[in-house]
Amino acid sequence: MSPYDQQAGPGIGATLKDARRRLGMDIKEAEDRTKIRTRYLRALEAEEWEILPGPAYVRGFLRTYGQLLGLDGEALADRYRRNFEEPAVAAPAPPEPVLRNRRAAGSRPPSRSGWIVAIGVAVVVLLAILAVIGLTTGDNGGETARIKPTGKAKKKDEKQVAKPDKKKLEPIDVSIEPLTTTRVCLVAGGNALVDSQVLAVGATEEYSGEKAYRLDLVGGGTVRMKAGGEEKKLEASGDASFEADQEGIREIDYAGPDCP
Numbered sequence: 001m002s003p004y005d006q007q008a009g010p011g012i013g014a015t016l017k018d019a020r021r022r023l024g025m026d027i028k029e030a031e032d033r034t035k036i037r038t039r040y041l042r043a044l045e046a047e048e049w050e051i052l053p054g055p056a057y058v059r060g061f062l063r064t065y066g067q068l069l070g071l072d073g074e075a076l077a078d079r080y081r082r083n084f085e086e087p088a089v090a091a092p093a094p095p096e097p098v099l100r101n102r103r104a105a106g107s108r109p110p111s112r113s114g115w116i117v118a119i120g121v122a123v124v125v126l127l128a129i130l131a132v133i134g135l136t137t138g139d140n141g142g143e144t145a146r147i148k149p150t151g152k153a154k155k156k157d158e159k160q161v162a163k164p165d166k167k168k169l170e171p172i173d174v175s176i177e178p179l180t181t182t183r184v185c186l187v188a189g190g191n192a193l194v195d196s197q198v199l200a201v202g203a204t205e206e207y208s209g210e211k212a213y214r215l216d217l218v219g220g221g222t223v224r225m226k227a228g229g230e231e232k233k234l235e236a237s238g239d240a241s242f243e244a245d246q247e248g249i250r251e252i253d254y255a256g257p258d259c260p
Contacts, residue, residue: 012062012076013047019069020045034064035195035259041065053191055085056209060193063205169211172246174227177204182221185259187214196259199223212245216256225249 010018020030031038043051044061052058059077066073176184178199186194188210196218199205207213215225220236227244234242234249241255 011047012080013045015071015076016065016069017045019071023069025069030065030068034061034068035192035197036061036064049084053189054209055081056188056207057191057193060205060207064194064197169245169247171209171211172228172244173206173208174210174213174225174244175204175206176215177202177224179222179224179233182223183218184221184223185214185216185218185256187216187255187260188212190260192259196257212243214252214255214260215242215244216240216254216259217242218256 020027027038027041030036030041034041040052040061043049044058044065049058052061058080062076062080063073066076174186176186176194176199178184178201181198181200183196183198184194184205185192185196186205186207188207193207193213194205196216213227215223215234217223217234217236217240220238220240222233222235224231224233225242225244227249228246230244230248232249234240234251239254239256241252243250243252
């Protein structure tokens, strides 16, 4: 059990604020050192979760901010996950099929006379059509009338085969494990999960809930990245960017230096 859950104690926000004040650190210095915007740091300390981009970002911010203040950032993120993230709601069971053709009790079966009338009308119409065809294609001075072609026969329209839609991307989990000390920028949904931070060897970062991620290696470096069921060792001697989604991991044009 985490030490943050063994006592009622202050909440997550109060724990962060007290630790920062004990260090004599103002909010601007915290922003410069974590690369997390001031408004987000204040939202963490006030536990105003609705201001923050989403649960995945909150957990990442708590890990980074907690480590800066000498706290167990992973324990703070875990406490947030268990206390504030909503559990998945079970999908409702599909409704039972409705018997549309069932005849109501006491109602009369459909009358056969209606069917007889409809069949009779259809026969009359068919006879009229045959009579018209006989008049237009009958004898004309002892010779059978011929219909001259008025142009090139039109080819039957070919049925267009509908092309399948491009596979829709689904949210995936992603993790980054530095194999050398590397400055990293990880972006998803237009927000920075890792905001141009220097990660030491073994400092694994894990995130989930996004469909696509962009990884920048600022100045080069080596990391192991897992995304969408694929694992790759990424090496760069200079600035480089990579993109990851459920279809895999691939290198793209460098998107830095801004993050995002």
